[in-house]
Amino acid sequence: MVRTIAVFNLKGGVGKTTLAVNLGAALQLMGKRVLLVDLDPQHDLTMYLGVNPAQLKGVEYFITRDLKFAEIVRSYNHRFDFLPSGKKLRDLEDLMSALYVNYKKMNFLIRDAFLHIEQQYDYIIFDCPPAGGQLTINALSYVQDVFLPVQCQFLALRGSKKALFLIYRVKTLFNPALRLGAVIPVMYDPRNRLSSVIVEKLHNAYGDYLTDTKIRINVSLAEAPGFGKTIFDYKPFSRGAQDFKKLAREVAEMPAGE
Amino acid sequence: MVRTIAVFNLKGGVGKTTLAVNLGAALQLMGKRVLLVDLDPQHDLTMYLGVNPAQLKGVEYFITRDLKFAEIVRSYNHRFDFLPSGKKLRDLEDLMSALYVNYKKMNFLIRDAFLHIEQQYDYIIFDCPPAGGQLTINALSYVQDVFLPVQCQFLALRGSKKALFLIYRVKTLFNPALRLGAVIPVMYDPRNRLSSVIVEKLHNAYGDYLTDTKIRINVSLAEAPGFGKTIFDYKPFSRGAQDFKKLAREVAEMPAGE
Ligand SMILES: Nc1ncnc2c1ncn2[C@@H]1O[C@H](COP(=O)(O)OP(=O)(O)OP(=O)(O)O)[C@@H](O)[C@H]1O
Ligand SMILES: Nc1ncnc2c1ncn2[C@@H]1O[C@H](COP(=O)(O)OP(=O)(O)OP(=O)(O)O)[C@@H](O)[C@H]1O
Ligand SMILES: [Mg+2]
Ligand SMILES: [Mg+2]
Numbered sequence: 341m342v343r344t345i346a347v348f349n350l351k352g353g354v355g356k357t358t359l360a361v362n363l364g365a366a367l368q369l370m371g372k373r374v375l376l377v378d379l380d381p382q383h384d385l386t387m388y389l390g391v392n393p394a395q396l397k398g399v400e401y402f403i404t405r406d407l408k409f410a411e412i413v414r415s416y417n418h419r420f421d422f423l424p425s426g427k428k429l430r431d432l433e434d435l436m437s438a439l440y441v442n443y444k445k446m447n448f449l450i451r452d453a454f455l456h457i458e459q460q461y462d463y464i465i466f467d468c469p470p471a472g473g474q475l476t477i478n479a480l481s482y483v484q485d486v487f488l489p490v491q492c493q494f495l496a497l498r499g500s501k502k503a504l505f506l507i508y509r510v511k512t513l514f515n516p517a518l519r520l521g522a523v524i525p526v527m528y529d530p531r532n533r534l535s536s537v538i539v540e541k542l543h544n545a546y547g548d549y550l551t552d553t554k555i556r557i558n559v560s561l562a563e564a565p566g567f568g569k570t571i572f573d574y575k576p577f578s579r580g581a582q583d584f585k586k587l588a589r590e591v592a593e594m595p596a597g598e
Numbered sequence: 599m600v601r602t603i604a605v606f607n608l609k610g611g612v613g614k615t616t617l618a619v620n621l622g623a624a625l626q627l628m629g630k631r632v633l634l635v636d637l638d639p640q641h642d643l644t645m646y647l648g649v650n651p652a653q654l655k656g657v658e659y660f661i662t663r664d665l666k667f668a669e670i671v672r673s674y675n676h677r678f679d680f681l682p683s684g685k686k687l688r689d690l691e692d693l694m695s696a697l698y699v700n701y702k703k704m705n706f707l708i709r710d711a712f713l714h715i716e717q718q719y720d721y722i723i724f725d726c727p728p729a730g731g732q733l734t735i736n737a738l739s740y741v742q743d744v745f746l747p748v749q750c751q752f753l754a755l756r757g758s759k760k761a762l763f764l765i766y767r768v769k770t771l772f773n774p775a776l777r778l779g780a781v782i783p784v785m786y787d788p789r790n791r792l793s794s795v796i797v798e799k800l801h802n803a804y805g806d807y808l809t810d811t812k813i814r815i816n817v818s819l820a821e822a823p824g825f826g827k828t829i830f831d832y833k834p835f836s837r838g839a840q841d842f843k844k845l846a847r848e849v850a851e852m853p854a855g856e
Contacts (some may be wrong), residue, residue: 352610352728353749387753470610470728491611494823495642532817534824559790565752566792 342458344483345465345521350506351499352470354491355526357384358561360467362580363487364420365570366588372462374420375413379479380469381433386424389416390568398426403449403478409457417573421461429475436474446474447514451482472506480510485521490542492528492535492554497545520549521594524587528554553587555580600716602741603723603779608764609757610728612749613784615642616819618725620838621745622678623828624846630720632678633671637737638727639691644682647674648826656684661707661736667715675831679719687733694732704732705772709740730764738768743779748800750786750793750812755803778807779852782845786812811845813838 347360360376368374378385383393391414401407402423413421436446458464466479480486486507490496504520511518523546529535543550555561561580564571571580605618618634626632636643641651649672659665660681671679694704716722724737738744744765748754762778769776781804787793801808813819819838822829829838 352612354611382757384753387756493820495645498645499640529817532821534817534821537824559787559792562751563790563792566795 342461343463343485344454344458345463345485345487346468346476346479346483347465347487347489348468348476348480348503348507349488349490349500350470350472350503351491354470354499355489355555356470357388357467358565359487359489359524359526359555360385360465361388361565362561362571362584363587363591364422364463364465365416365572366584367463367592368420369572369585370588370592372592373460375461375464376420376422377464377466378423378425379429379466379475380425381430381475382469383425383429385422385467388565388568389422389424389570391424393424393426396424396426398429399423400426400429400432403453404432405453416570433473433475436478447477447481450478454482472502476506477510477514480507480518481514483515484517485519487522487524488520489524489526489555492525492538492542494534494538496538497541522551522591523549524551524553524555526555527557529557551587551590553583553590555583555587558583600719601721601743602712602716603721603743603745604726604734604737604741605723605745605747606726606734606738606761606765607746607748607758608728608730608761609749612728612757613747613813614728615646615725616823617745617747617782617784617813618643618723619646619823620819620829620842621845621849622680622721622723623674623830624842625721625850626678627830627843628846628850630850631718633719633722634678634680635722635724636681636683637687637724637733638683639688639733640727641683641687643680643725646823646826647680647682647828649682651682651684654682654684656687657681658684658687658690661711662690663711674828691731691733694736705735705739708736712740730760734764735768735772738765738776739772741773742775743777745779746781747784747813748781750783750796750800752792752796754796755799780809780849781807782809783812785815787815809845809848811841811848813841813845816841 347356364374364376386393402409402412413423415421439446468476468479490500525539556579558580560575560578564574567574605614622632622634644651660667660670671681673679697704726734726737748758783797814837816838818833818836819829822832825832
């Protein structure tokens, strides 16, 4: 039974792509079949894995059914699979926004495409752009779980309120099975009090949604993309590798949605 | 002769608001008359200075000329002034986007409002949202200089290309006086090689636009907003305080635009 996850937060630069890549990689190292999907017209996930998005026919061609899944999907070192995003993803989003006014069915394009291939995997993880636009709404209209990475900084709580409201709206309007799967404290700095104060506030606000695992600040996580590698291929003994391994175990043990 | 500056970058979480607040504060400590403008519907600058945006009639009421400048402007401890952003700023942006199709003059609302009060200050610094929407275009249609903070991370260069293109478009269409004033390396980590590699790349790409001052990563900068203070009132001897003082001197020595 596949688990479909959208890594989502309206705020920029909080660590969504880093989470999607390394959590996916860690799950694969536990033996799971994993598919990562780059849903960001900025192609960060695509580039983090060392792929050049120029001249690339990416996930946008699968969503529109122009090309078959097998013609677009790639393998990261024969470990996990991923759908890169190409230059046309931006155009697709603009088109969806323009058509949405007239054709509400625009928000099920992703669902209709992925229903055909989801059974090939144990986990499908969508890396969303930092926006509540059509691509994000499409992903939220399909997935079961939202993973919300929250930076351990001032205003962390406030930033996530809008994200929660969007999840609620999509759940009510389009996808009753959608739920907040996990809130993950990221860029946690054990050396300073601010981080632990923020985690405490997150705990009061989110209770059991908050993962026990905190992804600590670790420069190796920032360096790995420069080599087109996951943290496990770049620095397997780093804090970043340890934390994502721990998070993957925690995720695998979560009770799945109905 | 006032210097008008937009702190701008399409990427989220790179340090725009932190820069606007602490550079502004540092310039005031050099004796300059400074006005900060919160142009982000997320109100980060407003909250960084300890102001609650709920029930607040903010900069949006000045842009629409509903209220006078004196009715909205606030003072930070009798040092610099600032225009907070209130709840209606989001509505104003939506309205501007809707009207823009028909009324191109929508992008001079900020210019028309600020021309009346700019002579009261030496520096007016706009904190922009991480987006190229109507508010940002309005700010860019008015200011002389764009300050682009760039995080010392993988993909730093790539992220700034779109920002540069937007600056170029606004300069060509609406504001010939606009120019890139400075590219500022931020969140520089002296302990790891990645930062200096990125700075080198930034230097090759931006040459003299790149400031000599790099804003180092310093948790005091992240903690100060929790107390509603600038770095100088929170931890005046911290690295963050030193770096922003240095940046302010560098900025003050820049030749002003014509
Ligand atoms: N735990 C961490 N420790 C150190 N650096 C990190 C960590 N997590 C992420 N980073 C770095 O922070 C930056 C932002 O991360 P990332 O791209 O994953 O965020 P994002 O939320 O996907 O951003 P965007 O909103 O632009 O898509 C990157 O340079 C990344 O390498
Ligand atoms: N030099 C620094 N050292 C440590 N933390 C920093 C530094 N600069 C900024 N931060 C922290 O990084 C986070 C993002 O900074 P900031 O809010 O200034 O970015 P921004 O670009 O304005 O974000 P947004 O796009 O959401 O407006 C904040 O928690 C801030 O305190
Ligand atoms: Mg990302
Ligand atoms: Mg900001």
